[in-house]
Amino acid sequence: MRILGLWILSPVLLLALVACSPVARFHGYAPDDVQLTEIEVGRDTRETVEQKVGRPGVSGVMEGSGWYYVQSDWIDEGWRAPVEVDRQIVAISFDSADRVSNIERFGLEDGEIVALSRRVTDTGPSGMSVLRQLMSNFGRFNPTQMLGR
Numbered sequence: 592m593r594i595l596g597l598w599i600l601s602p603v604l605l606l607a608l609v610a611c612s613p614v615a616r617f618h619g620y621a622p623d624d625v626q627l628t629e630i631e632v633g634r635d636t637r638e639t640v641e642q643k644v645g646r647p648g649v650s651g652v653m654e655g656s657g658w659y660y661v662q663s664d665w666i667d668e669g670w671r672a673p674v675e676v677d678r679q680i681v682a683i684s685f686d687s688a689d690r691v692s693n694i695e696r697f698g699l700e701d702g703e704i705v706a707l708s709r710r711v712t713d714t715g716p717s718g719m720s721v722l723r724q725l726m727s728n729f730g731r732f733n734p735t736q737m738l739g740r
Contacts, residue, residue, distance in 0.1 A: 614667040619648060621662035621679040627694055630683070635691045640683060647683075657684040675699065 622644040629643045640658070647658040664677040678699040686692040 616665045616667060616673070617662070618665070619660070619662040620645070621660040621681045621696075624696075627681065627696075630691055630694060632691050632694065636689050637685060640691060657682055659683075678702065 626644045630640055635643070637658075644660075647660045649659040649661055660679075660681040660683075662677075662679045663675055665673045666676050667673045676699075680697040682693075682695045682697070683691060684693040684695075
């Protein structure tokens with residue numbers, strides 16, 4: 592009987608252990624240093640960069656601005672919030688002739704915490720609501736006021 596109980600309990604315990612094991616997730620793409628050595632500053636253009644390392648997922652908002660390759664690695668451990676363990680950002684800048692002017696790599700350690708503004712939208716006039724104001728006027732209605740007497 593104990594052996595049967597162990598056979599039934601073992602898969603349940605195994606599933607519980609597997610559910611709590613960390614899961615690695617990888618998002619985005621950033622070219623490695625070997626791929627970046629193929630790009631020549633001052634010589635390569637947007638088209639040749641696209642052929643060598645591919646088109647980025649993010650580009651600058653201004654016409655003719657740089658390309659940004661972003662890759663993030665996360666560890667997900669069960670009920671805990673995911674933790675970012677690595678981030679690579681490769682920024683390729685172009686000059687006015689669409690030639691590569693600079694290549695930079697930034698990591699997670701280069702990031703800075705940016706304080707976001709916590710502005711709260713005003714909810715409107717305080718005090719009585721519109722419905723409450725309408726309901727309060729029902730008791731003060733006088734038909735003679737309407738007739739101008």
